[in-house]
Amino acid sequence: MAPAVHHRTVIVNGLEVFYREAGASSSPTLVLLHGFPTSSHMFRHLIPALADRYHVIAPDHIGFGQSAMPSPEDFPYTFEALTEITAGLLQHLGIDRYALYVQDYGAPIGWRLALQDPDRITAIITQNGNAYEEGFVKPFWDGVFAYAAAPGPETEAPMRGALTAEITRWQYVNGVADPSLVSPDNWVHDQALLDRPGNDEIQLRLFRDYPTNVDLYPQVHQYFRDSQVPLLAVWGAGDEIFGPDGATAFSQDLPNAEIHLLESGHFALESHLDTITEHIRTFLTGALA
Template identity: 75%
Template sequence: MEYAVHHRTAVVDGLDVFYREAGDPDAPTLVLLHGFPTSSHMFRRLIPALADRYHVVAPDHIGFGQSAMPALEDFPYTFDALTDVTEGLLRQLGVDRFAMYVQDYGAPIGWRLTLRSPDRITAIVTQNGNGYEEGLVPSFWKDVFAYGENPGPDTEGPVRFALTPEGVRWQYVTGVPDPSLVSPDTWTHDLALLARPGNDRIQLKLFRDYLTNIALYPRVHRYFRDSQVPLLAVWGANDEIFGPAGAEAFRQDLPDAEIRLLDTGHFALESHLNTIAGDIRAFLGRVLD
């Protein structure tokens, strides 16, 4: 049986928020939170693979994908603000409790959701979504942190590489043993959205705000220790942004965390969809059912 994926838009605080939705709304909900520079497009194949058992919701963050892209003057573009919109969407959809899949930027948004309403979170799947300083690969993050600490022309240049065709393709194919498994539609799609006038300034603003995520880590770790929330880290072990130490680090505060390292890179779904979908189904089946 095939499960239809619906493409919908809600208005949250006056902003259009695009989201993909599938499955029975009465089933346990799984919220998929995407990273940079993509959108819910990254979950296009995962959603139908899970919709027979779960109610799956995957929004595009403001400034990404098909969601609204207000000017910098009209929206703050901080991770707090992105979380506000995500929280507003879930409440509008009547999603009171949910598991979540977080990747890249989706992780700091997800951590904020947990800190605001810990009792709403039933389980966490993190796919190359860091919650510890371990795993932050220095060769990538030194430029982001330099820019966040001292924004200006000298520090902005290096981080702009992430907005170029070479930089976006690098995220998709680096660490993937067989890059032919990764469709070029992925980075072509992302680049078209990054090329919208003013989007580069939005992304740079979020780069500058990333240090707030690191500052949040001690609170996140305390949440993990206090809640012992079920967590699966299914991780592209060859990621040169969030290395495998980031996956192993979850066991510092969640001794029962399940860690699965895969021979692939940052966007692991592109090469290991079936493996990851199977791991999620087994994990959520154990901890939710």
């Protein structure tokens, strides 16, 4: 019988934070951090696939999924602020040692958690979660960095285009060897949340803050070199947001990193769930031994 997955909400710093939880609390903890434009929904199949052996926690970031969506006037939509909420959730749950699974936006949040307290991190799984400039694929990122450098009507227009149903669907099917494996429920679900009144301004704030993540890369690389944290990269090689060079770059600072390039795209779990699950189970068995 598949492990039960619980859907819970707690208050962190005055805000409702939704999270999914499964597995025995006495088991090693794995924290799953989602990317843009999705939520913990992206882990709906992975959580029960791992919960027989691990205590799995998957929160929705503020402004995403089922978590609170305060206005930008009431919450500073920066990656530092999102990290503070995630750290507060883990403290509330009494989790002080855990492995990380990071994807897209989840990566800079995860890197900040690791820099705050390296000894808490037992292992890292990165699925198209970038930490190197080699990972940025042009022209996708040109618009983001142009907008962050000079916000205005001309640079904002392409970023608003990134919030459309067409681009949300593209993020799911682009680079996937067999797109028929990807359920359209994914982009319909994500788009409905993106289309909530006021959510566009939230996403624009995060786009403008994104360069702070790149500024952090030297510290992240130093953390990798100093800690030699066990790291698994399971990466959709067809991703035109974070390309495969972003996966192989981890070996620059972590020579023992385990890297697998899959015939998939940005959301590789949708087409390669079983493959990724097996890689994770094998990796964590060794890393947490």
